[in-house]
Amino acid sequence: MNSIMFNYENPSYFLPVKPPILSNEEKLFYLNKIEMLLKSRNAVIIAHYYTDPEIQRLAEKTGGCVSDSLEMARFGNSYPAKTLLVAGVRFMGETAKILNPEKTVLMPTLKAECSLDLSCPIKEFNSFCNDHPDRTVVVYANTSASVKARADWVVTSSIALELIEYLSSLGEKIIWAPDRNLGNYIKHKSKADIINWQGSCIVHDEFKLAALKNMKRIYPDAGLIVHPESPKQIIDLADAVGSTSQLINAAKQLPHKQLIVATDRAIFYKMQQVVPNKELLEAPTAGEGATCRSCAHCPWMELNTLKTISDSLELGGSKHEININPALSKAALLPLNRMLDFAKKLKN
Template structure:
């Protein structure tokens, strides 16, 4: 993917500008009185429409809080998928990026799925077009096709398995034990890491997350020297040299667990800064330090926030509820094909809690060993 296609200055919700690398529009900052009024309207509409709000850890903290307050849910993409499928609500409002809304619709075709902004997407999704991916699969028919959740419904429809960062290692480990060769897409950093950990034969698509790809090992080393007692938490979508410096490498849920259960006082966190909101709520006594994404010459030291996640705003949520806008629609043929790989993942995570627990606590070598 040509990252330059998405480069332009942005202004965030607080009014601060960042010219480092920004690719999307950001909701306007709301005066407190207006913000409170919008929140009350959203609460009313959720009840009136039998709707539930499901959010990702990377979005604005106010939306995360609203989800919890209204009986909704905040989680990583695996648990978002489970919650939406099992909840009794007729309507799902998904605050995240488009592939999350598509996954919700795939698993719950009878429900209306709305999103605050359908333009909120993902660099991994954009960097793995379905037509190109199908050609890649056609060229390697002997491989089990495993795709990351950060892909379109059309890409999932071609896959044997969908995985998230919380279960990818366990699933690939199991496939490797069965002697299967893997075709992996789209994140090359996560794929390489899983390949190193499991020894699996993996052919990797050359994609990357624009947020995690920006973490810098040389700057992280400097930060670690300043905080020698800090525990370093790194998401596996990060470059290899950054992952090598980690004490814990894992999904968003694994990183939160590490902060809550860890004995350290300080934690250096290398993932989207949106996660810090939940970490602070669950472990207010811990000191959280953002991992650096750039060197001394950069405009900012840490710009680790997905520009598309930042597109989710309270006004957008209210608008999609009142106007029924931002509805996720998936072609039925694609939906039914994509559902197979997602259901397979959900079944695996239910039936292999011991492998999943090891992966969620932090990726380690020889995960299947006693």
């Protein structure tokens, strides 16, 4: 696990080193090798929208899944393959293992963290929950298995608002963790009684208001679509706000021919498939003293490469396989199943 210097109000992280860039010959070699390994291991690739387009393309070609974290969980739970290769960040691999304890779950690297997960360590979060024993604990999927096990509900951004509105209608008061921006957005929309843990996503938290307004002046007819993990002032300018899958749908529904996209730029691969005739523009992370720790792309997602996927399928072992204590997995399964059951009812 990567080291973390934890500060409740302003956590900071040791960001990973960028992986080596592969040559075209190396890419072709690993693409062919991965296809053979998938067949020999009875494996399937489950990739997040924020992974490299080459990985998303490979997952599509080999019968896998490219989606948001909710659909990743559903797909892994229903697909018959004995081995799940989760291309994403570690909490996604943990979720797949909790839902599929009988399957082998591999990841290109177990060092692919998430700033939201890292910003919510279980010891401090336990104390926070114990200070508010009258509240229902709802945690974002971007958390560790230990934090999920402490929660009453797990939720993804695609169903977060609906779930909180449901709980609020029952008179429940909420602890929301870990993303403060998404928590504030849901609190505003639902009018629910929510107290927030103060985590944030280093990708979405870096979109800059002044730079975005300048960009809007350059592209006055462009629509703006925003992930709700972004700061409130960015959300307030948006033409559409939603999860990754909801933003892809919004790109199709909005009439604008140009779209400024305030989420991880790797989503452009799937979004452009849906709107091939629209121009997609990256929302700015520069200016206003920006550190550009992410520059609109998750540095941990970037650790998923064709080489590390090939290595995980070929070598497995402690560097690639997800294993979770059975008692912890059982405890975390309860709020995860509540999420999946609630999502199923929403679809029906």
